[in-house]
Amino acid sequence: MYENYRKDDIENHLNKIGFTPLDVMVTGATGAGKSSTLNSFFDKTVAKVGDGVDPETMELDSYSLTSKMRFWDTPGLGDGIQRDVEHARKITRLLQKTHHEQFYFLDLAVIIVEAGTRDIGTTIKLIEQVLRGNFPAGRVLVALNQADFAMKGQHWDSANNRPDAVLKNFLEERAASLQRRIYESTGMKVYKPVYYSAKYRYNIDRLYDLIIDHMPDTPRRISEER
Numbered sequence: 102m103y104e105n106y107r108k109d110d111i112e113n114h115l116n117k118i119g120f121t122p123l124d125v126m127v128t129g130a131t132g133a134g135k136s137s138t139l140n141s142f143f144d145k146t147v148a149k150v151g152d153g154v155d156p157e158t159m160e161l162d163s164y165s166l167t168s169k170m171r172f173w174d175t176p177g178l179g180d181g182i183q184r185d186v187e188h189a190r191k192i193t194r195l196l197q198k199t200h201h202e203q204f205y206f207l208d209l210a211v212i213i214v215e216a217g218t219r220d221i222g223t224t225i226k227l228i229e230q231v232l233r234g235n236f237p238a239g240r241v242l243v244a245l246n247q248a249d250f251a252m253k254g255q256h257w258d259s260a261n262n263r264p265d266a267v268l269k270n271f272l273e274e275r276a277a278s279l280q281r282r283i284y285e286s287t288g289m290k291v292y293k294p295v296y297y298s299a300k301y302r303y304n305i306d307r308l309y310d311l312i313i314d315h316m317p318d319t320p321r322r323i324s325e326e327r
């Protein structure tokens with residue numbers, strides 16, 4: 102479904118960068134729905150989804166959507182102190198990976214946050230301890246998943262596969278508050294998060310738009326960053 106979506110926009114951007122594919126890391130707290138989100142992009146099961154009890158993704162896995170765009174699934178933080186240390190180390194290694202010691206490998210990072218929780222401690226920790234210092238702020242995007250369950254399943258209009266007016270309002274406010282809280286806690290300015298449901302494939306195109314609209318047009322040259 103997304104193989105041909107905004108193909109020209111993607112190609113034009115990537116021509117400016119000068120190489121392909123665009124490497125996008127998907128990150129966030131455990132259980133936020135990173136793997137489910139990737140499955141929605143691909144319209145099939147590519148990444149293993151958890152049963153909601155134990156954390157599922159333990160390693161880094163990459164999936165190419167087209168020859169132009171590649172996604173990296175990562176293990177979520179918030180799953181115990183020792184595991185968090187190991188997972189943070191894996192993610193950091195990916196963030197520091199380079200092409201020919203000239204360019205950094207990753208172009209963008211997307212942080213997935215559960216729409217139904219006000220607890221963004223793990224997200225803040227991820228930004229402060231892993232992303233900040235290893236990755237430029239302008240390349241970090243934030244998205245709220247599980248839009249269907251943000252009010253514990255209430256106000257989800259399942260007949261039309263979308264939130265009703267009450268839930269929509271709630272999600273809008275959540276997005277604005279998340280953007281503000283990230284800035285207050287970390288000093289990082291992010292674009293207003295989009296909200297979507299990986300489970301019901303609601304607004305998946307909005308998430309894809311967020312990525313396409315904020316694709317960088319320069320490579321991350323090592324010498325320029327540090």
Ligand SMILES: Nc1nc2c(ncn2[C@@H]2O[C@H](COP(=O)(O)OP(=O)(O)OP(=O)(O)O)[C@@H](O)[C@H]2O)c(=O)[nH]1
Binds near residue numbers: 135152153155
């Ligand atoms: N209601 C609802 N549930 C979802 C949605 N997306 C994911 N889930 C559920 O949330 C749980 C965790 O999903 P995963 O995709 O495994 O989450 P993850 O972020 O990859 O988790 P880790 O790999 O442990 O870091 C699973 O039970 C999913 O079915 C959604 O949009 N709506």
Ligand SMILES: [Mg+2]
Binds near residue numbers: 135137151157158174
């Ligand atoms: Mg996972």
